[in-house]
Structure formats: structure tokens, C-alpha cells
Amino acid sequence: MKKKWLLIATLTLGIAVTGCGNLTASSAERTEAADIQDYLEEESYPTSSATELWVQFGDNGEAFAMNLEDNSTAATIAGYVGQSQWRLPVYSYDESDVMEYYDIPSRYEIPDNSEPMTEAHAGDVFYSEPNRIILYYHDAQLDGAYTKVGTFEATEDFVDAVENNPVLEGWGNQIIVISSAGQVQEETVVTMNVEVNGRTFRASLEENGAVDALVEMMENGPVTIDMSDYSGFEKVGALGTSLPTENSQTTTQAGDIVLYQGNQIVMFYGSNSWSYTRLGHVEDLTGWEEALGSGDVTVTFSLED
Numbered sequence: 001m002k003k004k005w006l007l008i009a010t011l012t013l014g015i016a017v018t019g020c021g022n023l024t025a026s027s028a029e030r031t032e033a034a035d036i037q038d039y040l041e042e043e044s045y046p047t048s049s050a051t052e053l054w055v056q057f058g059d060n061g062e063a064f065a066m067n068l069e070d071n072s073t074a075a076t077i078a079g080y081v082g083q084s085q086w087r088l089p090v091y092s093y094d095e096s097d098v099m100e101y102y103d104i105p106s107r108y109e110i111p112d113n114s115e116p117m118t119e120a121h122a123g124d125v126f127y128s129e130p131n132r133i134i135l136y137y138h139d140a141q142l143d144g145a146y147t148k149v150g151t152f153e154a155t156e157d158f159v160d161a162v163e164n165n166p167v168l169e170g171w172g173n174q175i176i177v178i179s180s181a182g183q184v185q186e187e188t189v190v191t192m193n194v195e196v197n198g199r200t201f202r203a204s205l206e207e208n209g210a211v212d213a214l215v216e217m218m219e220n221g222p223v224t225i226d227m228s229d230y231s232g233f234e235k236v237g238a239l240g241t242s243l244p245t246e247n248s249q250t251t252t253q254a255g256d257i258v259l260y261q262g263n264q265i266v267m268f269y270g271s272n273s274w275s276y277t278r279l280g281h282v283e284d285l286t287g288w289e290e291a292l293g294s295g296d297v298t299v300t301f302s303l304e305d
Helices: 034-042 074-082 156-163 209-219 288-294
Strands: 053-056 065-068 087-089 099-103 116-121 124-128 132-135 140-152 174-178 189-198 198-204 223-230 234-238 248-251 258-261 263-266 271-280 297-303
Touching: 053 074, 053 140, 065 074, 074 124, 074 140, 087 099, 116 124, 132 140, 189 209, 189 271, 198 288, 209 223, 209 271, 209 297, 223 263, 234 297, 263 297
Parallel strands: none
Antiparallel strands: 053 065, 053 174, 065 140, 087 174, 099 132, 116 140, 124 132, 124 140, 189 198, 189 297, 198 271, 223 234, 223 297, 234 263, 248 271, 258 263, 258 271
């Protein structure tokens, strides 16, 4: 199936990545850059000599350069992005108006070089386990362990671009890392229809083994399951078969569709935090909670024509 990727790394050839917080040279003669390269190859991480990535806020927003730090965390992120574009959901946090965070799919294994941090400046970008990128667009105090992976020049245009990239029910527009040419690869977004109580909603799908298996099922015909209400924030129903799992601790939002225990589909009209495999997200939540109602529902999943 075709998938949409909206992320590209700008690789600056001939410039080595240097420095790594937790790496130890095997001899005095070896450089830090060589240590990083050997470590990443040994751990099967992708490697990259990128010194910057380009991040676009929103599908039609302006692109800004993020200068990368010299550590294995930043080098690995750039390596993955160099292989294929990333499109990451935008989340705000506690309505703090100083930062946003973006969850990286759990299939990407990223080394951690975290250390205690007490402050962040506008434009700072950090990696936080598990698989989360945190961007500060205003100064803030920190109390925790993070890995700094990059820095934006915190211009007025940059801050405006971040602040004006809307977050809708916890899942808004996306950040997009693009090439130095400013071009984005356009491919077909994989979507499915979710029909419930006479209403049809369009859901964009994740890219993982569970989604591949679900799409294969829907290619043979619509998939219909009975779903029950649970705890006043979700509908859950048995799929009747098991799909591959890529579970990670996830805080869901309204419209999220996930796989639970490999064989149950859960659709959220509220929020919960648990270990799930993400399947997709309903793009327009207008009437979503009303359609789900408060009792049992029969839901049909199908591919768009």
C-alpha cells in the first residue's frame, strides 16, 4: 500500500558528527566522531553526518533549520530521517504556552544521552525517553533528565510558526522535516472509513505492522466488530484475530484508534494512558462523541474507495 511520508533530512556531506556524552574512546588516538560511528554501527542504528534538519510546522507552513547537537541521539534521529521522512503529531502540554512535544513511533530505537537539565531557551530541542521530542519556543525552567538534540534560531517568525500551528483535540497539524530544496515527497495518505451509528468518519492510519495487517483484512472486505463502552472515555471490541504489536506507553486523545493486547480495537472519545499500538486517528471529530453514544455500538472499518 502507498504511504505518506512528510519528512526529509538535509545531509551535509563531508562534516563528521563529533562528540557523544556517554561514549568512551577505546584509545587516546581515536576521535570522538569515530567512537560515535562505531557505537551506532554496533547497535544497528542508522548513521548520518547531518548537521541540520529542516522542520516545517503544518502542511503548508514555513520551514526552519534545526542545527543538530554532536551526540549519538541527534545522529540517530538524523539517520532515520535520512532514510525516510517523518510526520509527527503535535501535542501541547498543560497549556503552558512554552513548549510542544512530538511522539516518535516506537519502532525507531534511539540511544539516550540524557543528563540533568535546569533550563531551556527558546528554540531548544530535547529528546526524552521514551521516544519523545520536546521543542521549547519560549524560555522555561526544567527539572529532569533530557538529551539536547538541536537548536532553532528563535526568531519572531519561528515562534509565530509554532504558536500558529493548531493542535486539535491533542492531535493537530504535524511537523515536517524537509530537504534544503524545500521539497516534500507527496504520496497517498493511507486512510480508512469508520462507520458508526449511521455516521462515517475518515481516519488517517499509522505505518506499522498492525496497520498493514488490518489493511490486508479490509482489502478482503469491510471489518465489522461490536464495541462496548468502557470507563466513559473509550469503546473497545474484539477483532477476532491477532495483529502484530508495537506497543508503547501512550497517552491517547479523542479520535485515537489503537490496538490493545494484539486483538482488540479501542476508539477514544476521551483520554487514557496505557500501553497500545497506534492504528490511526479520526481527522474530523465533529459529531464523533455523539455518534459513539454511551452504550454498545457496531463499528465497520473499510478502505476508502
